Amino acid sequence: MKELSLHILDIVQNSVKANASLIQISIEEDTTADTLRITVADNGCGMDKDLLQRVRDPFTTTRTTRKVGMGIPLLEAAATGCGGNLDIQSQLGVGTTLYAVFGLSHIDRAPVGDMPGTMSVLVSGSPQIDFVYTHTVDGASFTFDTREIRTALDGVPLDTPEVVSWIQAYVYEGLDSLKTK
Amino acid sequence: MKISELAKALHLELLTEPGYDDREITGCYIGDLLSWVMGRAKPQDVWITVMSNINIVAVASLADAACILVSEDVPIEDAVLQKANMQDVVILRSPLPSYELGLQVHEAAGI
Numbered sequence: 001m002k003e004l005s006l007h008i009l010d011i012v013q014n015s016v017k018a019n020a021s022l023i024q025i026s027i028e029e030d031t032t033a034d035t036l037r038i039t040v041a042d043n044g045c046g047m048d049k050d051l052l053q054r055v056r057d058p059f060t061t062t063r064t065t066r067k068v069g070m071g072i073p074l075l076e077a078a079a080t081g082c083g084g085n086l087d088i089q090s091q092l093g094v095g096t097t098l099y100a101v102f103g104l105s106h107i108d109r110a111p112v113g114d115m116p117g118t119m120s121v122l123v124s125g126s127p128q129i130d131f132v133y134t135h136t137v138d139g140a141s142f143t144f145d146t147r148e149i150r151t152a153l154d155g156v157p158l159d160t161p162e163v164v165s166w167i168q169a170y171v172y173e174g175l176d177s178l179k180t181k
Numbered sequence: 182m183k184i185s186e187l188a189k190a191l192h193l194e195l196l197t198e199p200g201y202d203d204r205e206i207t208g209c210y211i212g213d214l215l216s217w218v219m220g221r222a223k224p225q226d227v228w229i230t231v232m233s234n235i236n237i238v239a240v241a242s243l244a245d246a247a248c249i250l251v252s253e254d255v256p257i258e259d260a261v262l263q264k265a266n267m268q269d270v271v272i273l274r275s276p277l278p279s280y281e282l283g284l285q286v287h288e289a290a291g292i
Contacts, residue, residue: 001216058239059268070243073236074216 001074003113004038004102009121010071011040011098016126017062018044018096023122023129027112028136029104035084036104036112041097047090055088075100082106116171119144120164127159135175142174182206182290184248184271187227190289191282193250193273196262201271204247209286211279215240222246227286229279233257237272238265248272250286252279 001007008025015023020042028037047055054060056076061069075098076086083103090096102109119133123146133144144167146158156163183203188195210222211229215236222228224245230237233255241249248271251257257272265272275282286292 002214006216058236059264070216070219070236070239073239077215077234077236 001078002110004036004078004110005113005115005118007071007075007078007100008038008040008115009118011075012122014071015040015042015044015096016129018042018046020044020095021129022132024132024134026134026136027115029138031104031138034104036102036109038100038102039097041095043095046092046094046096048092052088052090056086072098078102078110082109115175116168119171120168123167124159124164127157133171135178137178140178142178144171144174182292184227184273187286187290188273191275191285193275196251196257196272196274197265197270202269206247206286206290206292208292209283209290210246211283219243227290229282229286231255231279233261235261235264237261238268238270241265241270242268246270250275250282252277252282 012023012025022043024041026039055072058070058073063069072086079086079100079102083106084101087099088096115133115135119131122131130146135142150158153163183205184201185203187193187206205225206227207225208223209229210218210226212218212221213230213232215232218228218230219240222244225247226244227248227250228241228244228246229250229252231252233251237249238261251272251274254274254276257274262272277285
């Protein structure tokens with residue numbers, strides 16, 4: 001995909017469909033190790049060993065409308081194409097964690113893309129789910145956590161249009177402050 | 182133009198099994214970013230690409246492309262060909278680059 005944020009949007013849908021109540025997204029950029037690591041961890045239903053083994057195969061999908069599922073295969077191809085790799089750990093009833101590592105400076109690595117837009121789309125699409133997004137650049141980090149926002153909002157739903165645009169602006173500013181550090 | 186006619190006209194190498202469903206080709210799409218191709222290649226297109234991993238079979242199947250035409254003699258692993266045979270996806274190959282193949286498809290098939 002043209003941006004890594006599109007991969008994240010796609011992968012997080014798996015966590016949503018797994019009935020997760022908490023989804024933690026992390027992007028870690030490390031210029032010394034020259035890696036960019038994406039982690040998506042959820043507390044959803046998890047996968048059994050059989051599904052876990054088949055999940056990298058593009059002809060594996062839990063969807064019933066068509067036979068192809070490209071989310072994980074495309075992310076794995078993108079990561080391995082940049083000198084990285086993809087790993088998935090899952091336990092039934094506990095949750096699933098997906099790790100994708102990219103060569104940070106690899107010429108084929110897509111840019112991170114629109115994470116503020118991605119977070120606002122995710123939150124407004126599943127306002128009942130809690131999302132934590134942490135972005136780290138060489139040790140300096142920014143965290144967005146809907147659990148904190150929920151407390152501050154005192155009952156106002158997260159998909160209220162004003163809240164959604166605030167989230168987008170908040171994440172944008174948070175990421176912007178990382179660049180200048 | 183049928184897949185077999187295009188293969189003959191452009192001297193293409195058939196990598197998947199013979200005896201395939203010889204579909205009519207009505208268009209051509211060139212692209213290597215699979216997520217991009219997925220939403221843009223049309224049914225009955227010949228899809229020209231340099232990509233070779235197993236995901237090309239899924240993308241061709243999803244887009245219902247008539248066949249995949251691999252350019253620049255990119256090597257394709259047996260596992261990919263096996264999957265293509267299972268999914269009735271036809272894979273052809275040529276030493277020519279994608280641009281040149283696109284021109285030749287245009288000339289031979291008038292598309």
